[in-house]
């Protein structure tokens with residue numbers, strides 16, 4: 345009796361599998377396509393339905409009675425995907441790839457950084473948004489786009505160009521910031537998984553090796569930090585202060601700025617600074633700090649934030665934060681006793 349039941353079940357399952365094979369891909373896809381959580385994990389099942397020659401406007405008629413949907417046409421991508429045309433500005437909620445076609449298999453034509461704006465032309469039921477990028481129609485995964493403009497603190501900061509010949513003397517501070525889309529070319533230092541501007545990394549490595557010979561390990565603690573990461577940290581703290589202290593956005597943002605530098609105003613966003621060993625105020629009593637005060641300038645690094653210069657830099661003393669300016673300037677600036685702003689004559 346029991347064996348008979350199991351036998352029936354096996355026959356039923358086999359029939360089901362064979363049946364599914366013959367009903368065609370559309371039903372299989374409906375049954376087995378899972379909800380997609382991330383642009384990078386889009387299933388191959390979805391891509392298997394892609395038919396780039398389909399241009400039929402079969403769905404237009406059914407939407408003509410709906411007044412608030414302007415126009416609906418099917419796309420060149422998945423057969424059953426519908427794109428609702430509506431021009432609107434959207435912002436990226438994280439760094440996201442821009443694709444030539446609505447599939448992760450297609451060419452990556454660019455990147456939209458977190459918080460940056462792009463014009464959306466239409467939104468598809470396949471999870472992709474059609475956008476205008478550098479004059480071309482491209483695609484971004486809709487999950488990472490929002491129609492709500494992200495919170496941004498108004499500021500009177502000057503936006504400076506960090507790409508010039510004097511890249512090593514670029515100053516960012518509470519009054520000067522770099523553009524949101526600036527990403528330096530990076531290189532790893534001391535095989536640590538920490539990165540700096542590729543032009544600076546060889547100097548850090550040389551300093552690291554020299555110190556090592558003296559029995560000093562200059563552990564790279566924090567080097568390059570992305571604009572997006574700085575923005576996320578800063579915005580989170582601002583939001584926290586708004587709730588915690590019932591402050592306005594402006595007041596909360598100003599308070600947050602005393603703890604985390606606003607995005608684009610940190611030397612870590614430039615890739616020119618390294619926090620060495622740790623970020624404890626007691627670092628100034630360590631032998632690593634002593635070694636740095638004696639030798640860092642020989643490798644182009646200066647101590648950037650001292651107690652004495654806090655009224656000018658606006659930053660608390662940071663004995664761990666060393667900034668690359670190049671060997672020539674490091675020696676001159678050290679001997680002058682001036683901070684970078686004073687030496688260069690900028691506010």
Ligand SMILES: [Zn+2]
Nearest residue numbers: 617618619665
């Ligand atoms: Zn630092």
